[in-house]
Amino acid sequence: MRTKVAIxxxxxxxxxLGQLLTGAGIDNVIVDRVGRDYILxxxxxxxxxxxxxxxxxxxKAGARMHAEGLPHEGFSLAFDGRDHRIDLSALTGGKKVMVYGQTEMTRDLIERREASGALTVYEAANVLPHDFDGLKPYxxxxxxxxxxxIDCDFIAGCDGFHGVSRKAVPERSMRTVEKIYPFGWLGILAEVPPVSHELIYANHARGFALCSMRSRHRSRYYIQCPLxxxxxxxxxxxxxxxxRRRLPAHHAEALLTAPSFEKSIAxxxxxxAEPMRFGRMFLVGDAAHIVPPTGAKGLNLAASDVHYLFSGLVEYYQxxxxxxxxVYSRLALARVWKAVRFSWWMTTVMHRFPDAGDFEQRIQEAELDYLTHSRAAATALAENYVGLSY
Structure with a gap:
């Protein structure tokens, strides 16, 4: 089999990436070690x-997202028992975010790909990239x-942190940088309306909490916990x-509960990983970078990688x-590091670190106070949250 881009x-x-390439008339094949049902x-x-x-x-996969997704123009920082709203739209000239589950986005893209006739090979064992440092990768x-x-012109490694793409790169050709945080997030999903129509990021003496949602009837909640x-x-x-202990009283009283149907600790x-290009193979998304979920950047960074790679491939073929x-690696990494910085900063501001003393605690309190009383500080937060320009 031969194609232009093997994903x-x-x-x-x-x-x-595959659907954008298909729309531009650039042949591509996607190969995955697991099946469609597992992915969904x-x-x-x-x-x-x-x-x-x-x-x-x-x-051309956004119709259901716009019909069922939840546009958000702000979110709340909760501390000192009160809500402090960050008005994303007012601070960024009308920008907002869309709350739409990644699983639903994936389903929409799969259905669009199947309708287009583009090929996806599921349940492919022992997938390996070869000769990507030359002119004839496969x-x-x-x-x-x-x-x-599959012979191809280029390989796109979109196979996540544990995938084969990055592992196929010789260690001498790559530099990796990592920070492990001394806590995790215990999260649950439940079929209950969210406690608020916007996300709540809570800083509390007992630890961080996040109130999120997947729809108007499905809620996603997290609490900081020891590893x-x-x-x-x-x-x-x-x-x-x-x-409830970590939320302001009015949210704690309004919280609706139900049995969870998913529970995990992350x-x-x-x-x-630097660089993100190795000859004719490109790392994309989690294959190249991971960020804490505090700033909601993981999926969005993967999308920005796709933007830069798709643009480069269109320029190559057209x-x-x-x-x-x-320039793919340089452009992608410049945006990656800004998002890494933002995610680290938001994690630092909102969580209680086990080794923090009185000094660190007072600095955190001062930072939160500054954020909610300075338009300039709130604007910087809002600009990063809605996403920096490509």
Missing amino acids: IGSGPSGLL GRVRAGVLEEGTVGLIDQA LTYEKDGSTQR TERIDDWSDDRFWDEL QLRSFV DCSDAGIE
């Missing part, structure tokens, strides 16, 4: 920047008892009680120019 991974970044069963975040929304629209994988090969915690030790009642980390693919 490893059928998560949001791989699907988005994964529960992920869903606060989309305007740039991400625009790319989904460009891929993929191999095993399917139905035989080894298959030593075990899911089995957290009943639903214990979670709801702890969440460790927080920052990770960046204008016979290497300029766009030559």
Whole structure:
């Protein structure tokens, strides 16, 4: 088999890139080690920047998002028992974010790809990229008892943090930077209306809490917890009680509860691999970088990577120019590091660190006070939250 672009991974970044390429008349094949149902069963975040929304629209997969998604023009910082609203729209000239579950976005892209007739190979074992440092890269994988090969011009590694793409790069060719945070997020999903129509980020003496949602009837809640915690030790009642303690009184009283249908603990980390291009293979999304979920940047960074790579590939095939693919890594990483900085800053401001003393605590309180009394500080927060320009 031969194609122009071979894409490893059928998560949001791989699907988005594939559909944009298909729309531009650039042949591509997506290969994934898991199946369609497994991909659609994964529960992920869903606060989309305007740039991400625009790319989904460009891929002609945005109709349901606009019909069912929840546009948000602000969010609340909760501390000292009170809400302090950050008016995103007023501070950024009318920009907003869209709350739409990543699973739903993925479903829309899969359905659009299937309708377009573009090929996705699911349940492909032992996927491996080859010769990407030369002019004739290719993929191999095993399917139905035989080894298959896809020859291509370029390989896009959209296969996540644990995928094969980054692992295929020689260690001497890559630099990685990582920070592990000393706590995790215990999160649940429940079929209840959200406690507020906008997200609430809460800083409390007992730890951080986040009130989020996937729809008007499905809520996603998180609380900061030690990494030593075990899911089995957290009943639903214990979670709801702890969440109430960390919210302002009026939200605690209004909180509706129900049995959770998903519960997990996620460790927080920052990770960046540099560069993001290795000859004719490009790393995209979580294959190259991870950020804490505090600033809602993970999925949006993957989308911005797709933007830069898609633009470069279009320039290559339509204008016979290497300029766009030559600058892919530099442009993508410049935006990545700004988002890493923002996610680190927001995590630092909103969480209680186990080794923090009185000095660190007073600095955090001063920062929160400054954020809610300075338009300049609030504007910087809002600009980063809605997404910096590509």
